[in-house]
Amino acid sequence: METFRKLKSFYWPYKHMFLWSLFFSLFVTGIIVVYPIILQYTIDEVFIGGKHSAVPYLALGFVGIMIIKGIATFFQQYLGDMFGIKSVYHLRNTLYEKLQYLPFRYYDNAKTGDLMSRLTADVEGFRFFLSFGISEFIRLILLITVSLSVMFYYSIELAMITIAALPFLAIVVYKFDKQVHPAFRGIRKSFGRLNTKVQENISGINTVKSLSREGFEISKFNTTNDDYKDKYLHTANVWAKFFPLMEFIGNLCVVALLAYGGNLVINGELNPGELVAFFSLVWYIIWPIANLGFVINLFSQSKASGERLLEVLEAEEEIKNAETPITTAKLEGNIEFEQVTLEYSDEDTAAIKNISFHAEKGRVIGLIGSTGSGKTSVTQLLTRFYDPAAGFVKIDGRDVKDYALHTLRKNIGVVLQESFLFSSTIKANIAYGKPGATMDEIIDAAKRANAHEFIMDLPDGYDTLLGERGMGLSGGQKQRIAIARAICINPSILILDDATSAVDMETEFKIQHALQEVMKDRTTIIIAHRISSLKHADEILVLEEGRIVERGLHNELLKNNGMYKRIYDIQYKDQKRILATQIG
Structure with missing residues (x-):
């Protein structure tokens, strides 16, 4: 439970929702256990005992119980979902915030697709266990305990036969958990690699097509997909062995109960209705134990997901503010x-x-040298x-x-060699570093970057909506907008990292001429x-x-x-x- 202890701060503030969900879950469980008791009364007292006048009342009572159960089930599921949703809402926000502050050193080794998988699939896996798994585990334990108590009330001998089967069921569940957790962790890692492969391919589709490497990329994806498939098949194999074995042990128990319980009925030591109720209660024990395997499955998935989330949350933020920073x-x-x-x-x-x-x-400081020179x-x-x-x-x-x-x-205004623009308007991109910039400031920055003219030629001017990564603009146009964005914040230091590499020599001359004015009274480093x-x-x-x-x-x-x-x-x-x- 170490993983859940470390993530406690995300779900514990909403514990009241979980407790109310658990209350309604236990209420529903109590109603379920009443069913065999009603069945026993119907057989022994109504059919055999001749109390036929009680039938209408039993029917109405049964309908009333079902209505109450339905209402309780609604609140159980709704509050459980609210508990999980609100918890991971906080968790997802914290993860995203953490990613914003992690140092470049972290991203040097991280894969984009894998990080996306953590913020989506892993968060969702953790949520499902919070919403359903914890309360279901407690409900199943309670159902088994209450059912056993009622069974002891009906017949101590038959209850002992049932208990004799429980260690075998527990061993199966234990072995299942030992195999399924590493299997699901492998699935999560493989899914992250699959996401990374798709993300890289889409980002580099121009390179793939220009070099006719579609077949090679398909082959690489198939290899990664095969790994994901194999890990899922291995998990499915573990899962497929579990239920038949549980059912086999359960059926052996039923056969033993039928033989011994039938003999008790014949000898008059047990009423027929009590035996029928007992059989119903047996499955209230066997299938909950089997379903514990499903809950363990959820637990293993959420644990694997939680471990991957903690890898991000616990990553060291090497670049931090001083205790009393200068502002x-x-x-x-x-x-x-x-x-x-x-x-x-x-x-x-x-x-x-x-x-x-x-x-x-x-x-103005100029830096020049071969690639990788620093x-x-x-x-x-x-x-x-x-x-x-x-x-x-x-x-x-x-x-x-x-x-x-x-x-x-x-x-510090920075213009990188590879300019990145957001899927927003040109105006919003230029003002990204200065959200409160006026239109005059935005236009001034664009003019200084020699971008105003081509922007005004676009259908919507500064309100033109750009596609992903600035799709719809040439490399030189994107670079000039990036320069305007750096100028807009009016920095004391300006860094131009090969900022004119994507423009032709004529445009480069115009930008450099415009930058002469911009660089006055500010320190500039040109790479x-x-x-x-x-x-x-x-x-x-x-x-x-x-x-x-x-x-x-x-x-x-x-x-x-x-x-x-x-x-x-x-x-x-x-x-x-x-x-x-x-x-x-």
């Missing part, structure tokens, strides 16, 4: 890196090693997506760890592969294998004949060749 509304934007080293995991080599540089307010890692330390393994990252002379995360990130994007920077840092191998102005670096000069020569020669081809 200054506006930062100046002075940046300083002091002997900074970053390691993404204990097994990885350092992404950046012993980096130091200083950027005063209003300066350019983006520098900016991820500045926004505290990761914390350094060694050294200090400072803004305005204070360690970034001293600032409240909200304050820090509200003062680029094109030298044309950063040659006007106040300082250019050339990175290789996580180290700064060159630094200086554009013209100074060209004179060094180092790595920067080699990159420049390659790009310049490519441009000359393209120009010569166009002229020719």
